Amino acid sequence: MPDKPYTDNDLCAEAARQHAALTEDPEFMCVGEQMADGIVESTREDGAPRNWDSVLRLNADDYEQFDVVQRQVHDLVTRAADLSKWAVNLGADGLDPISGNLNIKDSGGEDRVRIHFAFAPDMDQATRREIVDRIADAIRHHS
Structure with a gap:
């Protein structure tokens, strides 16, 4: 038991x-x-x-x-x-959300997708920026 x-x-x-x-x-x-x-x-x-x-x-x-x-x-x-489950799980995992996000717009300039990021607190800012930049580049190359 x-x-x-x-x-x-x-x-x-x-x-x-x-x-x-x-x-x-x-x-x-x-x-x-x-x-x-x-x-x-x-x-x-x-x-x-x-x-x-x-x-x-x-x-x-x-x-x-x-x-x-x-x-x-x-x-x-x-x-x-309602991002409650997401927010609670981030806290449970010890991750810190960043204030910025990655927006993907359609041809008319309207937001279609928004990606929010959370990182381990000990991850440095340069690594965080590099990860976001690489994801943005990958999306741009496959859109």
């Missing part, structure tokens, strides 16, 4: 299920609460990061613009692809 009545795969499956459930139907008000103090990434570029609250509320009573953006963020979260 095994030491435990479940496997590591069972743990990953349950973690993926819970991860997906967290994003399946986020509470609209919670999205706004989390946004208020979150930094608007594009404001980092000028060296003066600002949060959503300061960017969108021109005065203390102006919630209209904030509400519009809150709805857009909520819609993006609820329409996001």
